[in-house]
Amino acid sequence: MSAGETVHLTLDEVRALAKAGLAKTGLSPDHVDAVAETMVSGERDGCASHGIYRLLVAASSVKSGVVVPDAVPELSEPSPALVRVDGKGGFAQLPFRLGAPLLAEKARKFGIAAMGLNNVVHFAALWPEVEELTRQGLVALAVTPSHAWVAPAGGTKPVFGTNPIAFGWPRSSGEPFIFDFATSAVARGEIELHRRAGKPVPDDWGYNADGHATTVAEEVLSGAMRTFGGHKGSALAAMVELLGGPLIGDMTSLQSIEADGGRGGSPIGGEFIIAIDPAGFVGDLLAEYMKHAEVMFETITGQGARLPSQRRYEARKKSLVQGVEIPAALMRDIEKLLEES
Ligand code: NDP
Ligand code: PYC
Structure with missing residues (x-):
């Protein structure tokens, strides 16, 4: 089999594979459902590194005992504008599902609200979560530390995680503006x-x-991996550690890799999410200020540059109709996982 060979799948087939593989690991059905959807979103939007490939990663995290497969997340409100979900050692997707409606409600009530997901195992992209909030008319920011894999600028020993930052801005016309990238190279x-x-x-x-x-x-x-943009990426990676770790009472990437204890599982720890109601500062003038944002977007695209997420939305349009191609070698590994007793 050549390295370039692929297998064609519809998105429903991707979902069925993800669900079957996750169920096989012993994950409880509500986790299976929530986790599978992020894998489908990754494949659908042409993000192969966080698509169905993550089934192998998730299965290995469950097998190695890093994930609590039947964790029941617990919601609390540490203060009026704060939401906390204790994931109890399970994957992060279900805790996000549990806390997101209250986060959005509080953002509308107070203008700004934040949510900490604690004690979760995180292997996923952040844009699906940010997109969900942004589609409700909110501005959103999400960060999560991971395992200490990345050296600071000027050093060569790991201290940071790959520490993604995702940001979303709702648009009156067109798809929301969203970027989501690791602070590693x-x-x-x-x-x-x-x-x-x-x-x-x-x-x-x-x-x-x-x-x-x-x-x-x-x-x-x-x-050790490198940060992107030298000292700038390094400082942003440190910010992610601080917001998604000590600020919400959770682990840094150094602590996370220590807690893994060589099991090779996905990062364990926290995620921090802020949601802002854009009407908060400008009230009735919201539509006018949103127009200024649109002028900025048009000035970007008008000179031939593209917006972050544009590629994803285009991939989505195509995959919803045509399905996706995944490497044949990956399909073989997934089939092996499904055949395991
Ligand atoms: P990429 O470099 O693939 O993409 C980064 C962002 O930049 C995307 O929003 C992308 O939009 C945008 N972009 C890329 N090229 C251009 C361009 N030419 N013009 C304008 N915008 C552009 O991301 P990474 O590889 O750094 O991260 C991939 C994923 O990995 C992320 O979703 C992240 O959440 C996830 N991740 C998760 C971690 C975790 O601990 N859970 C850790 C690290 C990463 P578009 O998608 O449209 O191309
Ligand atoms: O791709 O860096 C990564 C990553 C870490 C955890 C989840 N994804």
Whole structure:
């Protein structure tokens, strides 16, 4: 089988595979449902590193005992504008589902509200969550630390997670403006996909264990990844650690990898989400100020540049009709997972 061979799937088939694979791991049905949807969203929007490939990652996290498969998340309100969901060691998707409606309600009531998800296992992209809030007319920001895999600018030893930042802005016309990126040079999932495909990585993605730049994916995975944008990405990665860790009473990426104890599971810890009602500051003038935002977007696209998420929305349009292609080798690994007793 050549590395380039693919298998065609409809999105319903992706969903069925994800659900069957997750159920096989022993996850409770409500977790299966919530987790499968993020994998479908990833494939649907052309985000292979966080699509159905994550089934293998999630299954391995459950098998290694990192995830509590039947965790029942618990919702609380530490103060009027704050929501907390204790995930009790389960995957993060169900706690988000539980807390998001109250977060949105509080944002509308107070103008701004924040939610901390605690004690969750996180392997997913953040944009589906931000998009859900943004589609309700809210501005949203989400961050989560991960495992200490990334060296600070100027160093070569891991301290930060790949620490994504996702931001969403609702638009009166067209799809919401959303970006979501790791503060590492690339997401770790991307390096894992290179390793699976036997492909070298660019020499500015990370260091080997001796602190030297390398193009060997395995060496970066066992050495240290780099932040994007030098000291700027490094400072943003530190911000994500602080907001998604100590601020909400949860772990930093250093603590998360220590808690993993070599099991190789997905990151354990917290996620921090802010939701803002854009009418808060400007009230009746909202429509007018939204127009200024639209002028900015049009000035970006008008010169041939694209908006973040544009590629995703285009991929979505196509995959909803045509389905998706996944690597044949990945399909084989998923089938193996489904055949395991
Ligand atoms: P990418 O580099 O693939 O994309 C980053 C963002 O930039 C996207 O919003 C993308 O929009 C946008 N973008 C890319 N190219 C352009 C361009 N030319 N012009 C304008 N916008 C552009 O992201 P990463 O690899 O850093 O991260 C991938 C995913 O991994 C994220 O969804 C993140 O949440 C997830 N992740 C999760 C972690 C976790 O701990 N849970 C840890 C790290 C990452 P578009 O999608 O339309 O291309
Ligand atoms: O791709 O860096 C990553 C990642 C870490 C946790 C989930 N995704």
